[in-house]
Amino acid sequence: MSEVLKAPLVVEFPFTRSLGPVQSAFLTGLRERVVLGVRTSDGRTLVPPVEYDPVTADELHDLAEVAPTGTVTTWAWNHAPRRGQPLTTPFAWVLVRLDGADTALLHALDAPGPDAVRTGMRVRIRWAPERTGAVTDIACFEPYDGGPAPLTGRTDGHAGPVTGIVAAARLDYTYSPGRAQSAYIAGLADRRTLGERCPSCRKVYVPPRGACPTCGVPTADQVEVGPRGTVTTFCIVNIKAKNLDIEVPYVYAHIALDGAGLALHGRIGGIPYDQVRMGLRVEPVWTQDARYPDHYRPTGEPDAEYDTYKELL
Amino acid sequence: MTRDIAVVAFAQTDVLRTTDELSEVEMLMPVLHSVLDRTGLKTADIGFTCSGSSDYLAGRAFSFTLALDGVGAWPPISESHVETDGAWALYEAWTKLLTGDADTALVYSYGKSSPGSLRDVLTRQLDPYYVAPLWPDSVALAALQAQALIDAGATDESALAAIGARSRQDATANPHAQLSGPVRQGDYLVRPLRTGDCPPIGDGAAAVILAAGQRARELCERPAWIRGIDHRIEAHALGVRDLTDSPSTRLAAEKAGAFERPVDTAELHAPFSAQEVVLRRALELGDDVRVNPSGGALAANPMMAAGLVRIGEAAARIHRGASDRALAHATSGPCLQQNLVAVLEGEPR
Ligand SMILES: [Zn+2]
Numbered sequence: 001m002s003e004v005l006k007a008p009l010v011v012e013f014p015f016t017r018s019l020g021p022v023q024s025a026f027l028t029g030l031r032e033r034v035v036l037g038v039r040t041s042d043g044r045t046l047v048p049p050v051e052y053d054p055v056t057a058d059e060l061h062d063l064a065e066v067a068p069t070g071t072v073t074t075w076a077w078n079h080a081p082r083r084g085q086p087l088t089t090p091f092a093w094v095l096v097r098l099d100g101a102d103t104a105l106l107h108a109l110d111a112p113g114p115d116a117v118r119t120g121m122r123v124r125i126r127w128a129p130e131r132t133g134a135v136t137d138i139a140c141f142e143p144y145d146g147g148p149a150p151l152t153g154r155t156d157g158h159a160g161p162v163t164g165i166v167a168a169a170r171l172d173y174t175y176s177p178g179r180a181q182s183a184y185i186a187g188l189a190d191r192r193t194l195g196e197r198c199p200s201c202r203k204v205y206v207p208p209r210g211a212c213p214t215c216g217v218p219t220a221d222q223v224e225v226g227p228r229g230t231v232t233t234f235c236i237v238n239i240k241a242k243n244l245d246i247e248v249p250y251v252y253a254h255i256a257l258d259g260a261g262l263a264l265h266g267r268i269g270g271i272p273y274d275q276v277r278m279g280l281r282v283e284p285v286w287t288q289d290a291r292y293p294d295h296y297r298p299t300g301e302p303d304a305e306y307d308t309y310k311e312l313l
Numbered sequence: 314m315t316r317d318i319a320v321v322a323f324a325q326t327d328v329l330r331t332t333d334e335l336s337e338v339e340m341l342m343p344v345l346h347s348v349l350d351r352t353g354l355k356t357a358d359i360g361f362t363c364s365g366s367s368d369y370l371a372g373r374a375f376s377f378t379l380a381l382d383g384v385g386a387w388p389p390i391s392e393s394h395v396e397t398d399g400a401w402a403l404y405e406a407w408t409k410l411l412t413g414d415a416d417t418a419l420v421y422s423y424g425k426s427s428p429g430s431l432r433d434v435l436t437r438q439l440d441p442y443y444v445a446p447l448w449p450d451s452v453a454l455a456a457l458q459a460q461a462l463i464d465a466g467a468t469d470e471s472a473l474a475a476i477g478a479r480s481r482q483d484a485t486a487n488p489h490a491q492l493s494g495p496v497r498q499g500d501y502l503v504r505p506l507r508t509g510d511c512p513p514i515g516d517g518a519a520a521v522i523l524a525a526g527q528r529a530r531e532l533c534e535r536p537a538w539i540r541g542i543d544h545r546i547e548a549h550a551l552g553v554r555d556l557t558d559s560p561s562t563r564l565a566a567e568k569a570g571a572f573e574r575p576v577d578t579a580e581l582h583a584p585f586s587a588q589e590v591v592l593r594r595a596l597e598l599g600d601d602v603r604v605n606p607s608g609g610a611l612a613a614n615p616m617m618a619a620g621l622v623r624i625g626e627a628a629a630r631i632h633r634g635a636s637d638r639a640l641a642h643a644t645s646g647p648c649l650q651q652n653l654v655a656v657l658e659g660e661p662r
Contacts, residue, residue: 048443178336
């Protein structure tokens with residue numbers, strides 16, 4: 001059995017999210033070094049503010065300023081900061097109830113060590129030097145010895161409110177396609193197309209995924225298929241894809257390789273696009289160092305009879 | 314609504330730190346075959362199929378559609394999927410059977426955490442505006458909860474260590490567990506939680522078959538009748554919640570009928586030692602209740618399957634006569650955010 005393949009896989013996305021009035025006010029406030037909460041009908045002040053009361057589900061919009069100072073309600077010492085976290089040196093995760101608030105905000109506390117942190121300790125916001133209207137405008141909290149800091153008196157009227165955030169995310173994986181697909185990919189390196197036969201229905205799956213979707217049983221019996229095959233159905237592509245160096249129009253087709261129990265897909269070349277037809281016999285064309293066929297071209301054989309591929313459409 | 318529905322079969326994989334050589338469907342297939350074999354059912358006999366998984370774990374888009382290859386989805390089947398733990402897939406299947414639309418259901422779930430960095434991946438389920446940009450990982454959030462419990466006097470570090478030790482000792486009787494026997498409590502991962510307070514990261518899958526009424530009796534000698542299931546969720550903002558309590562678990566248990574009569578067994582999905590303290594309090598479990606005889610999530614915590622495994626383990630204990638009335642709990646999200654409780658009973662022997 002060939003070796004199972006592995007490769008790094010990075011999944012990255014910059015989600016662009018819009019803000020409602022409450023979140024917009026809060027993040028705009030942070031940009032201006034003002035912390036806003038939202039009042040509930042029973043007089044609590046939620047910080048960070050939310051648009052709906054988590055208890056009554058009432059819509060909330062009554063903004064209220066709270067102090068940039070507060071009290072730690074619980075904490076956890078993080079001696080090994082991870083990528084993306086607020087500080088690169090060891091720090092405490094904290095929930096902080098800001099003075100004037102009834103709920104707590106999650107953030108980081110810059111402290112020399114765990115012995116310098118306790119529940120009930122007083123802290124204040126350390127603002128980020130560059131602020132854009134995001135929760136990271138709070139760089140972190142720092143120890144603070146004193147009562148509530150004075151309020152600014154500002155709750156609205158900020159010029160240019162923040163209306164959205166870009167929530168960037170990156171996750172790193174090591175991708176492995178598993179046994180069956182590794183064998184398929186390894187076969188392609190030798191320009192051979194390997195499928196797997198279902199022990200129950202005898203169909204040959206290509207590319208194989210290790211299971212017969214009809215019978216729900218493992219497939220293991222490796223079978224080489226092709227290289228020639230038959231166009232079972234096709235479409236004409238008229239719009240050029242970004243970064244794709246293929247002239248339009250071109251033909252994209254389902255191709256049943258000889259011996260395969262289902263069709264795979266590929267581009268048809270070497271023939272004018274309007275002469276491609278069902279039943280056309282084709283063979284793969286490999287380019288230098290390619291890891292899969294660049295396209296399929298006519299073999300010149302007579303077309304296959306419909307009955308020979310009608311089950312593979 | 315008078316149909317009685319039971320768990321009639323359960324199977325799970327060994328939970329392993331890595332399963333490189335297997336695709337998700339290859340990992341899943343043996344447990345699907347195993348539950349079907351136990352009942353003698355074929356895919357075509359199953360009335361409804363429901364699965365739970367998350368593409369974020371392995372970084373593979375639409376992986377649940379590929380996993381269907383292991384079920385045999387041709388000719389077409391009645392199928393659904395939840396993007397969370399399979400316990401919630403079981404809940405959906407249970408409601409489907411209650412309606413009378415089907416008499417049997419196959420429920421499965423799986424998770425491969427090994428391709429990615431689980432602590433980072435799980436940050437993506439957090440509030441994207443105020444929390445996720447800070448990348449607080451799953452251990453950090455659980456540590457905040459643990460410290461809150463310690464401050465409240467509900468536990469201390471040695472009591473937490475004892476929970477981990479008991480779980481792994483119990484897991485010596487569970488061949489599927491990832492960690493069993495004496496395991497070093499280890500260093501702090503995020504203080505106050507040490508390695509031993511945290512679940513192992515592993516790949517695994519589980520499957521269950523549900524059946525209604527007489528059909529359940531035909532398929533299983535001693536069906537584990539589901540007397541009630543309910544699931545509840547708490548406010549998503551952590552700072553709004555009292556992390557030392559789990560009102561959602563208590564409410565779900567009440568709605569599921571857990572407090573009507575004592576249970577003898579509880580399979581609790583408490584990935585972190587401190588969470589068992591929270592759940593025991595919320596569920597009012599006495600010292601006479603056998604908690605996590607399987608070893609629980611501190612011995613094996615395959616994401617998206619560990620909650621379904623709790624229901625399966627509780628049911629299997631009823632099947633073999635080791636329990637008459639068992640409670641199964643599943644959780645999802647940070648600090649026990651979402652909680653599902655099922656009450657299972659065997660008929661008098
Ligand atoms: Zn087959």
